[in-house]
Amino acid sequence: EAGVVQSPRYKIIEKKQPVAFWCNPISGHNTLYWYLQNLGQGPELLIRYENEEAVDDSQLPKDRFSAERLKGVDSTLKIQPAELGDSAVYLCASSLGPAREGYTFGSGTRLTVV
Amino acid sequence: SQQGEEDPQALSIQEGENATMNCSYKTSINNLQWYRQNSGRGLVHLILIRSNEREKHSGRLRVTLDTSKKSSSLLITASRAADTASYFCAMSSGTSYGKLTFGQGTILTVHP
Numbered sequence: 001e002a003g004v005v006q007s008p009r010y011k012i013i014e015k016k017q018p019v020a021f022w023c024n025p026i027s028g029h030n031t032l033y034w035y036l037q038n039l040g041q042g043p044e045l046l047i048r049y050e051n052e053e054a055v056d057d058s059q060l061p062k063d064r065f066s067a068e069r070l071k072g073v074d075s076t077l078k079i080q081p082a083e084l085g086d087s088a089v090y091l092c093a094s095s096l097g098p099a100r101e102g103y104t105f106g107s108g109t110r111l112t113v114v
Numbered sequence: 115s116q117q118g119e120e121d122p123q124a125l126s127i128q129e130g131e132n133a134t135m136n137c138s139y140k141t142s143i144n145n146l147q148w149y150r151q152n153s154g155r156g157l158v159h160l161i162l163i164r165s166n167e168r169e170k171h172s173g174r175l176r177v178t179l180d181t182s183k184k185s186s187s188l189l190i191t192a193s194r195a196a197d198t199a200s201y202f203c204a205m206s207s208g209t210s211y212g213k214l215t216f217g218q219g220t221i222l223t224v225h226p
């Protein structure tokens with residue numbers, strides 16, 4: 001089993017530029033999460049998908065962030081335009097169901113906005 | 115919002131010693147989970163304890179849950195240098211099983 005696959009692993013962009021992150025969850029996992037982790041902090045939920053439906057996006061800054069999960073499998077998180085404060089690690093996770101069992105996390109994308 | 119507070123923020127021990135990390139939370143939970151994160155990597159699920167459980171074991175890990183005190187502890191026995199990592203507690207609360215809220219973590223360093 002490949003685990004949760006994220007790409008790219010690292011991304012450096014200039015402020016005001018767009019950026020996109022991609023996540024491929026574990027096969028059969030219906031629930032997919034995007035978390036943001038700042039240095040020295042715990043992850044914070046951005047959005048949760050049940051299949052292709054975003055069921056919790058209350059923490060997603062919708063003025064610049066967007067996400068999609070087409071066909072209920074892969075997901076893309078986009079930031080446009082990026083700001084300096086967006087520098088962080090973006091983690092994707094998946095599970096069979098919502099929080100009744102442990103999540104499987106990807107290795108994350110480390111974003112640096114300069 | 116529900117967020118765990120972990121104590122200590124950092125812990126430094128020698129190989130072979132036991133490591134205990136504590137997590138406190140504010141509101142009732144459905145379950146509490148512990149994760150490990152090695153530097154520059156994603157989180158790895160260690161153990162899940164449900165609100166009606168008081169103790170769980172997995173290998174060298176022992177987790178306790180005291181819902182009356184709204185606290186949990188993670189004990190790693192006979193620690194190894196490879197246990198060096200950040201450890202996070204995470205809570206599932208209320209009707210929103212899907213929202214797992216993480217604490218700020220304990221940085222554990224195990225010296226060979």
